[in-house]
Amino acid sequence: MTDLSNLLRPDNGQSARSIHLVDAAGFEGWLTAQPESVRLLVAAQKFRGKPHEHAVLPEDGGQNRAAQDWSIVAGVASVSQLGPWCLARLAEQLPEGSYRLAEGDPGEAALGWVTAHYRFDRYRKDEATPGPRVLLSREVARIEPTVRLAEATALVRDMVNTPAADMGPPDLEAAAQAVAQAFGATVTVTRGDALEQGYPMVHAVGKAAHRTFAPRLIELEWGDPRHPRVAIIGKGVCFDSGGLDIKPSAGMRLMKKDMGGAAHALGLARLIMGANLPVRLHMLIPAVENAISGNAFRPGDILASRKGLTVEIGNTDAEGRLILGDALTRAGEERPELIVDFATLTGAARVAVGPDLPALFANDDALAQAVEAAGTAVDDPVWRLPLWDSYSDMLKSDVADINNAGEGGFAGAITAALFLRRFVPDGVPWVHLDTFAWRPSARPGRPKGGDALGMRAVFDMLQKRYGKR
Incomplete structure (x- = not known):
């Protein structure tokens, strides 16, 4: 992972170049106050104070061109915010x-x-990278929390960007072990016969994979048992072929990112433990590869679940909700105060709200509003969609308690969330984020590729909810 630990440092008056900020509203006033030599330099660099523009200026108005005597003027949307x-x-x-x-x-x-x-240079060791640009700050108390946010974001990006051959179920397990070791948490892994008996849907989805990528349920626990229990769940489908309802090649191209929910859960767990929030954290990752072989689960199969509900398989490509169902049941057995799950669950969510906005579903209005408000506050937006009860009929089965895939192709993100709700214990506040975990094109500070979308919003909500206890 890129080393981000020393890029934000306390300002103790050490030598550093200055950055002057202007916005469009104040640009003309700022420019008028500059000497003519600076105005000419600004014009030559076509700087107009717009966001993400900058110009290089001599510190002394242009009288001395020594390399160490320059500063920067940069445009931002608002100098005051x-x-x-x-x-x-x-x-x-x-x-x-x-x-x-x-x-x-x-x-x-x-x-x-x-x-x-x-x-992300894991596979490009010869790529030249620029040296560190260190930013000094007098807000010393904000440095460590900011670096933690950046490192958690980098963890999500690294995990999602890594191809499935190097980010299978055992690699998710290793990542969880590494995070746990850093904070004194404990990890429990269920696999093999115990998985088949205890988490039959996780086992059914993952059993077709090569034994090296055998399915498993990864659980991390941390914190004082006397504190409120919070469950964080992440979908860990390390690669999704679609199963026997196989995806076309175009749909399979980015399926290395189908464990993006697990990456978000690990990043959020790292933030919770790093901030020492007074919660009893229970993180769960059902880790599988949805592969194709002679023992793959089939359309029309009826699966048992940990909850006891039977599930008819309408489509093997709707596998993420199956493994999350068993994980939600396990989380509910410990009677948590709150359950949050992250999943790259449906293409329908991307059609509805695009790649930037995780679709948010919740069984508690106050919880949904808190996550929405947090997302706005930290510029990590989410968009709530309804748990529309009448659409539950789309998941009816003639031969089982529920079907995993809605009929007709309508409201795919909603029916997926309604399926998950069947496995959430009554009375427990629950929020589900159907996140893309991927940025199709680069933006400042956010390169193309894997990204954390919704994680900072949930963390900010948790800080407000538990940080002052």
């Missing part, structure tokens, strides 16, 4: 060195500065 990504493009473009804002502190913008350094 810096967002997480407003300095990210600048951090991507500046040369190695130390920098500080000439006025004020970076605040939220420090996150984008740090994440702009992210590179």
